[in-house]
Amino acid sequence: MSGFFAAIVEAVSAFLGIIDPLCGPVGIFNLFAGDTLLACGNAGWGDEIAFGFLVTASLAIATLPVGLVIGFFIALAKQSEEKSLRLSANIYTTLFRGLPELLTLFIVYYGLQILVQNLAAALGYGGAVEINAFFAGMIALGVVFSAYCSEVLLSAFKAIPRGQYEAGYALGLHHGRTMRLIVLPQLIRVALPGLGNLWMALLKDTALVSVIGLPDILRQTGVAARVTKEAFQFYAIACLLFLVLAFLSSLVFSAIEGWAKRSEVAR
Amino acid sequence: MSVVTTLIPPQAPPEAPPKPFTAGRFFGNIFMGVWLALTVGVFLMIVGGWDPEKFTRYGPSYLSGLGVTLLLVGLSVVLGGLISLPLAFARMSKNPVFSWLAYGYVYFFRGTPLLTQLFLVYYGLGSFSAELKAWGLWWFFRDAWNCALLTFTLNTAAYQAEILRGAIESVPRGQHEGAAALGLPKKIAFFKVVLPQALIVALRPYGNEIILMIKGSAIVAIVTVFDLMGETRRAFSRTFDYQAYLWAALLYLLMVELLRNLWAWLELRLTRHLKR
Numbered sequence: 080m081s082g083f084f085a086a087i088v089e090a091v092s093a094f095l096g097i098i099d100p101l102c103g104p105v106g107i108f109n110l111f112a113g114d115t116l117l118a119c120g121n122a123g124w125g126d127e128i129a130f131g132f133l134v135t136a137s138l139a140i141a142t143l144p145v146g147l148v149i150g151f152f153i154a155l156a157k158q159s160e161e162k163s164l165r166l167s168a169n170i171y172t173t174l175f176r177g178l179p180e181l182l183t184l185f186i187v188y189y190g191l192q193i194l195v196q197n198l199a200a201a202l203g204y205g206g207a208v209e210i211n212a213f214f215a216g217m218i219a220l221g222v223v224f225s226a227y228c229s230e231v232l233l234s235a236f237k238a239i240p241r242g243q244y245e246a247g248y249a250l251g252l253h254h255g256r257t258m259r260l261i262v263l264p265q266l267i268r269v270a271l272p273g274l275g276n277l278w279m280a281l282l283k284d285t286a287l288v289s290v291i292g293l294p295d296i297l298r299q300t301g302v303a304a305r306v307t308k309e310a311f312q313f314y315a316i317a318c319l320l321f322l323v324l325a326f327l328s329s330l331v332f333s334a335i336e337g338w339a340k341r342s343e344v345a346r
Numbered sequence: 347m348s349v350v351t352t353l354i355p356p357q358a359p360p361e362a363p364p365k366p367f368t369a370g371r372f373f374g375n376i377f378m379g380v381w382l383a384l385t386v387g388v389f390l391m392i393v394g395g396w397d398p399e400k401f402t403r404y405g406p407s408y409l410s411g412l413g414v415t416l417l418l419v420g421l422s423v424v425l426g427g428l429i430s431l432p433l434a435f436a437r438m439s440k441n442p443v444f445s446w447l448a449y450g451y452v453y454f455f456r457g458t459p460l461l462t463q464l465f466l467v468y469y470g471l472g473s474f475s476a477e478l479k480a481w482g483l484w485w486f487f488r489d490a491w492n493c494a495l496l497t498f499t500l501n502t503a504a505y506q507a508e509i510l511r512g513a514i515e516s517v518p519r520g521q522h523e524g525a526a527a528l529g530l531p532k533k534i535a536f537f538k539v540v541l542p543q544a545l546i547v548a549l550r551p552y553g554n555e556i557i558l559m560i561k562g563s564a565i566v567a568i569v570t571v572f573d574l575m576g577e578t579r580r581a582f583s584r585t586f587d588y589q590a591y592l593w594a595a596l597l598y599l600l601m602v603e604l605l606r607n608l609w610a611w612l613e614l615r616l617t618r619h620l621k622r
Contacts, residue, residue, distance in 0.1 A: 156374075164374030170381055177602040178595055179564035181575060186591050193588060279457075286459035290568055297462055304469060311470035318458045318466060325457040 089248065124303040124313070131299030132320055138216055138285050138295065139324075145221035150228025157233050168229070175226035178286050180219070187219040188212070188291050216288035224281050231273035236262075238269045268339045275332040282324055296320050388592060395589055404581045404590070412597060416490075418566065418573060419559045422495055426502035427436060433507035438514070448507070455504035461565050468493040468569045494566040498559065505555050513548035514540060544546035546616060553609035557602055563597075574598070 119125035156168035173185065188210060196208045239262055247257030289298035300317040304310040365371075455463065469480070471487050478484040484491050490575035517540050525535035567576035578594040581587070 144405050150431040156370075156377075159370045159374070161368065161370040161374045163378045164370050167374060167377035167381055173603070174599070174600065177561075177599045177606075179561040179575065179598055181564040181567075182578075182591065182595055182598060185579075186595065189582075189588060189591065283459040286461045287565070289461075297459070297465070301469075308473060310473040311466070314470045315464060318454070321458040321462060322454065 124307070125300070127294075127297065127299045127303065128316065128320070131294055131296040132324075134213075134293060135285050135295040135320075136324065137280075138213060138220070138288060138293070139278075139282050140216050140225060141213075142220045142281060142285075145217065146224030146228055146277075147274075147280070149221065149225035150232055152170070152230035153229035154226060154236060157229060172226045172229055175223050176230075179274055180223055181287050181290065183223055184219040184287055184291065187222070188215040191215060191218070191270060212288060212291045212293040214326065215291065216285070216293055219283060220284055220288070224277060227277050227280070228274065231270050231277065232266065235266050235270035235273070271332070271336055271339055273328075275336075278328060278332070279325060282328065283321070286321070348532075376535050379580070392589055392592065395587060400585060400587070404577070404585075407572075407577045407581070408574065408593060408597065411572055411574040412601075414571065415560070415563050415573040415575075416601075417496065418495060418571075419563050422498035422502055423506075423556055425495075425499040426506055429499065430505035430506035430510055433503060434510040434514070437507060452508055453505045455501050456508070460497070460501055460562050461568065464494060464497045464565060464569060467497045490566070490569045490571050494563075494569065494571050495578075498563065502555060502559055505522055505558075506552070509548050509551040509555065512551075513544040516547050517543050518591070546620075549613055549616065550609070553605065554613075557605055560601055560605070561598070 091335070119129070150171070153168050156164045157172075159165055178186075191210045192208060194208065199206075199208055243261055243265065244257055247261045252260065285295060286297045289295050289309060292298070297318050300313040304313040364436050433451065436444040437452065439445050467487075468490060471493070475484060475487075478487055486496075521539055521543065522535065525539045526532075530539070563573060564575040567574050567579050570576070572580065574594055574597060578590050582590040
């Protein structure tokens with residue numbers, strides 16, 4: 080059975096290797112930079128940078144659902160009738176919108192390390208504990224993203240008239256189903272431009288995680304720059320790759336926006 | 347005929363029904379408890395690890411770091427504001443060469459992380475030291491502080507140009523036409539009619555941009571500038587005391603909240619004629 084899974088994994092990775100836009104057989108680095116510093120394989124830095132590209136993209140994509148879900152519940156808490164819930168949600172957003180992302184990252188990274196270490200010591204395990212940089216980055220960026228996201232969603236909630244909820248209740252829908260079937264689809268349409276901006280900010284903030292050692296675009300190009308002494312070329316490539324990511328996500332967002340507005344009358 | 351002889355004595359109002367213990371209240375209490383516990387924990391940590399020697403040793407360096415951060419942000423916001431003026435006009439100009447150049451500039455600086463731009467200037471231009479020495483510019487690019495100032499200025503210029511452009515374009519056409527009908531020259535119409543209305547629209551985004559710059563300026567610590575974050579990292583690497591980060595967090599929060607409240611007051615003050 081494990082051989083079967085290994086075969087599947089191998090097939091998938093072989094397929095990904097073929098369509099890999101940077102280092103595959105028809106990859107940009109292979110076609111245009113075959114015999115330069117950017118060559119793939121052992122000759123150049125192409126494959127390392129391609130891996131960094133993948134890490135950056137996957138960190139941003141993994142953070143997005145975490146931030147969205149937390150942000151949604153924070154937005155709900157902010158418009159709740161319960162005073163303590165509102166207050167605690169406001170403390171959360173004030174805190175994480177006011178702190179620099181880099182500082183949040185350090186606080187989460189070292190704080191988690193200390194916390195886990197103390198817990199492990201209490202359980203009788205004395206060794207050193209290392210927190211995964213990807214995980215720490217995901218938490219720190221997710222927390223910051225959710226704080227901003229809650230503001231965007233809150234203003235989107237305010238744009239939905241009270242009558243929409245009442246109509247849902249009049250149809251006999253439960254509170255949760257009213258939210259899911261009636262409010263959420265309209266909420267997405269209103270909040271999408273703001274969420275697009277937040278996604279761009281998140282994409283740029285992932286560069287900070289290179290500071291705690293995650294091998295993302297910036298870290299990989301930085302290592303290449305230090306080894307080859309061609310700093311300008313490699314950091315320019317890092318900038319270009321981030322621009323490519325920004326461009327791709329703007330394409331995706333305009334597609335989603337078109338999908339969300341498909342029911343509106345064309346003006 | 348009946349006559350009222352006695353009044354019903356005053357009675358206490360009926361008792362309020364007990365507040366239902368809803369799920370919201372439950373979670374609200376839990377989260378408030380978590381915040382309270384965290385506050386108490388941080389307080390105990392600071393009190394428990396209080397070391398007057400550390401305080402006298404690193405306290406002044408925190409203050410000097412704060413000064414560096416404020417100077418860097420202030421200078422770059424002002425210089426960036428100056429650069430953003432021609433940039434915004436180039437972006438709005440009818441000449442496609444200018445508008446595309448400005449668009450490319452803005453797209454580059456808004457589409458890439460500030461950290462990457464900083465590395466590109468500090469390490470990237472630093473690798474051309476021979477050429478820079480020949481041009482007599484090496485003294486500027488040798489210093490990390492200058493590189494950070496240059497990067498931040500260019501970066502915030504791109505953002506401020508977009509803010510300014512959006513604000514100027516938000517002024518209705520009728521205002522231009524009204525000024526033209528009054529016989530005002532284009533220049534005077536722009537400075538006396540359009541710009542004051544545009545700046546009120548731009549006020550809030552400008553405040554957000556300054557806050558973003560304060561928060562973004564923490565990354566200069568990575569290229570060896572000892573701003574507030576840099577001093578914090580130095581203190582942490584020497585003492586391994588987690589408090590170092592908590593003090594920095596407190597100072598950053600203080601700065602951002604002060605600025606936010608100042609901006610709210612400013613906006614209230616400047617838009618008081620628009621209130622109905």
